[in-house]
Amino acid sequence: MSNPERGMEPGACRQRVAKPSGPVHNAATTKQAAEKMFQVLLAFGTRPEAIKLAPVYDEMLRRSDRIRLICCTTGQHRELLDQVLDLFAIQTDYDLNILKEDQGLFHITVSVLKGIEEILLKEKPDIVVVQGDTTSSFVAALAAFYLRIPVAHVEAGLRSYDRFQPYPEEVNRTFISHIADLNFCPTPRAAENLLREQIASESIHVTGNTVIDALLQTKRFVEHHGATNQYLKDLDLPSGRMILVTGHRRENFGEGLANLSLAILELVEQFDDVVAVYSVHPNPNVRRQVDAILSSHERIKVIPPPDYVRFVALMNRAFFIITDSGGIQEEAPSLKKPVLVARNVTERPEAVECGAAVLVGTDREKIMREASRLLKDPDHYKSMIVQESPFGDGHASERITDLIESFLTKRASERDKRKGYRSF
Secondary structure, three states: OOOHHHOOOOOOOOOOOOOOOOOOOOOOOOHHHHHOOEEEEEEEOOHHHHHHHHHHHHHHHHOOOOEEEEEEEOOOOHHHHHHHHHHOOOOOOEEOOOOOOOOOHHHHHHHHHHHHHHHHHHHOOOEEEEEOOOHHHHHHHHHHHHOOOOEEEEOOOOOOOOOOOOOOHHHHHHHHHHHOOEEEEOOHHHHHHHHHOOOOHHHEEEOOOHHHHHHHHHHHHHHHOHHHHHHHHHOOOOOOEEEEEEOOOHHHOOHHHHHHHHHHHHHHHHOOOEEEEEEOOOOHHHHHHHHHHHOOOOOEEEEOOOOHHHHHHHHHHOOEEEEOOHHHHHHHHHOOOOEEEOOOOOOOHHHHHOOOEEEOOOOHHHHHHHHHHHHHOHHHHHHOOOOOOOOOOOOHHHHHHHHHHHHHHHHHHHHHHHOOOOOO
16 A cells, blocks of 8 residues: 555555564574575465455565565455555466356365466475465465465464354364464464364464554555545435445355345434445345345445445444454454444454444344444443454564564574584
């Protein structure tokens, strides 16, 4: 992203300010290890992954004297992914471009596994970094494991303990945890989950969530950039309290998304001062249902997903948010916005436990009850505004990059010793 203090356009070249960073190497580290240029491959394919890895990408570029960064996108979310690449000025070295119409899990799995094999064999990275719980993240980690390349997992340890909610993400991230050499947990709760699963404790590190790094940087940009204000004006929203809505999870396809849409319609009809904005995923399974129920109401705007800067502006403008998104559960507390989670279970219980979120599932009555309470009861609304996010302080990417450098330096030193080098 452009430097918000300079007020530049998204996608313009960023000026990166050098700052002291990186691990302090032990004196016993070999000269060969200390001088090595480490090759780090970032693999991702969806908009949320790109947003959450953008701060890591940026932090690694700051250390280009020590890290050669290789960026591989799988491309199953073409338009949404490209928005983020442009916004954060991420330059890709490889693009598998696997997107096809009505793609399924088998297509994604086979295409990524075959495509990334060639890249890993060619580049021979020292470590592969994946994020979150997508099928492309799991498959990239699996390919690295097959080639005995270390794996670092950003946002490790999230668990719902229901393998079909979210589907297939719950199983994906569990598999990645058992493959990864470094597990970067956003919260202490996530780290405890891994310890209970007997993941090696030396692989587990609590770093905070990189989405907070990206969010706070973007929020500063929004506050200093007039174009986002113009975007909100161009939406031509009626005056009133705005509810921001997103819904796209596979487990909610069909009746679940229909119930969510019907609840939004009922809310707007019951409260004359309420406006709803539904940011609709381009998946046709989602779009058709939402359009059929909501597109004709004058106080409901059904919009395609805006770029991340504009979406942060929408979140900032919202009175509260209804979503089945994992990332928004993390972002909303930092923006001091109550969030109703359209899931039956969540792998981010910290938001619920701190009072910033309520699980409503896709139960129409429960959505109506909790949303009406937020609209009618100012004290309840205030009780859901938390002063400190449980998901991080905006410095996760620095901690992650430090830990990766430290891991690779130690590994190189041990390898050099096996070759017979002496330490000085």
